[in-house]
Amino acid sequence: MTKKVLFLLHGGTISQLEHQDENGHKYLIPAKDPDLFTAACAGILSRFSGDLEITTEFVTTKDSSNMVPSDWTHLALRIKKAQNEELYDGVVVTHGTDTLAYTAAALALALHGSNPNGSSLRIPVCITGSQKSIYAQATDAYHNLYYAFKTIAHACEEGIADVLVNFDKEVMLGARVIKISEMDYTAFASPNYPNIGQIKQQKLFISKSLVNTKDRFLPTSNDQVNFDDRILSIDLTPGLNPEVIEAVLETDLVKALIIRTYAAGNLPSERKNNLIPIVKLAQTKNIPVFLTSKVAAANASGAEYEPGMKALHAGAIPCFDQTEAVVSVKIAWLIGNNLCKSVADFNEAMRTNYVGELTTASQDEFEQFN
Template identity: 35%
Template sequence: MTLPRIVVIGMGGTIGMVRGGDGALRPAASVGELLDQVPAAARYAELTLVPLASLDSTNLAPSHWTALIDVVAQVQERCDGVLVLHGTDTMAYTATALSLALPRGGHLPIVFTGSQLPLKSDHTDAARNLIGALLTLRLAIRRQIAEVMIVFGDRVLRGNRAIKTSEIHFPAFDSPAFPLLGEVTAAGIRLTGLHTERTLTAPFVPDTRFDGAILTVDMTPGLPPEVLRAVLHSRHCHGIILRSLGTGNVPNVGPLSLVPVIQEATDAGIPVLVTTKFVGGSTRMGLYEPGRDALDAGALPTGDLTDVAAQVKLMAALGRGIDARDFLLTDIAGELTVTEDMEDESHDVL
């Protein structure tokens, strides 16, 4: 049986650590050195190794997303699928950025994986995650699936719906607002049928522009509006995300009202997004007066976007120089559930 051709792109992280002669953990010299420790991987695919970065994922930035997107676009014609080895802290960010840059239904299956422990640690999850990722890719290749996925523990998740939920548990990722795409079981990979199938095969040029000059602020009781004003007046911030209290509520009474600041930002062309702090929740800003006043001032609802997806979508809109409202309220790659409530809220403030 002919093995599928899979390009393995190394971007660092815990899974990319090996023990040196002194017993200390260090980044592997290459993806090849890493895969040499899991010889079984070669039984599942013909692997081509591309070392792109060797960093703790905390240090990965939009410039690294751009480099990854460019590599993925370049290898589309000479492989059947792509596996990205990545640190867990920002894996969901990179997966989301990649999904927004590629044409929906027009790319090869792509899987991200990593680990909570290095390959050579006792009771590591690295080898299991790596094999699970390869098995998922094999099935996705056979079924012509066009998804950017995260395979971690026993879960197969849509990358732009995933969030990291634990720094210690082996099932480190969850998809609280969208069902799993599948599971890794003792009987093999079981998909739920919610994936996107590949319908386009034409070459494409991805859009790799992202603007990282955004700020996310947790709404806390008593937050002075002057704090946000100082950020606006610095001229270094191009977009703001307010993680709201409740379903999208923002203080709107007295000297602590943030509504005037939202209006100032909107008038200055700086988009203000409102998310909810509830994991798996969705904004419904028209439900209560504090949310409605923020909407009227120009704030943008984010529906059931994860915090990660809201941030990356805003960075993409700013980088591309396009209208943030239209981009945010459009489901680009399965990251958003578009509802009538969201559309009504948007139309009310246009």
């Protein structure tokens, strides 16, 4: 049976054109005419005629480094309409690689919703992009597009209802991906969760046990698609002056503070670089402080070393094995939809696995100290 698929063009390298300025410098720019990209994709789409009825729609040509939370909201609402009103069986989205992981996380949260026991998503969504423009020599765009549609066709048949990322023959859960390379075709990875599928010898294999399926569908009238932008994320570096963070917190512009720790969720706790007072100051302002990790494969529990335990006792919130991308997006989503009212609420939410973003087992070590 032919499946009805919506193909959303959402910018990125894959659709950009080479431009030469007056000084002779060559670089990629967003194409002004989306029809050029549509024409370039025609050969790929024709290979699915008979299996997929594909409707192509332009959303934006912007570079993904210019994506903002309102873009996530707009895209999520478009996909909700495709599912609930237009009755599409699946959606494919092209996206730039710089912020693809953030958009994937945002779509997962906005489309699934806040009930961890069910989901308001009943169709598969597959995001892809490329490291080289579709117009460049030796581009990976054609392969990635082809495999994205192959993935969506398979997911439709299998009743998969999740946000997926397909890149370089690997299929990953949207809430788990991170960008690992600016140059290699293997641009994305899922370090804390198994890849959910892989394409070998033109055959696609997906483990349904690792994804959400449409039998968990729970209809809801609530659109939780908003994302707040008043979040400060700081990279922990040796010698970071706490007064800099304090000055920002005193402005009352910040609704949440994310500290990207070295690995396991430890904070400096000695002498002039002691950040524990910052955590305590934030508590007085009802500003949650989250501990995540710069390391791709990490469990930022904060419970393994004394500096981490001091941070936890001061009120910092561990993010365990959730990626930096999903942590920032999840917090923006929680605030944007008024899902948390207090620091205690945020603490509970960051230990809740809404869309597959968190390995529950990674909390075990933390729980024994909490």
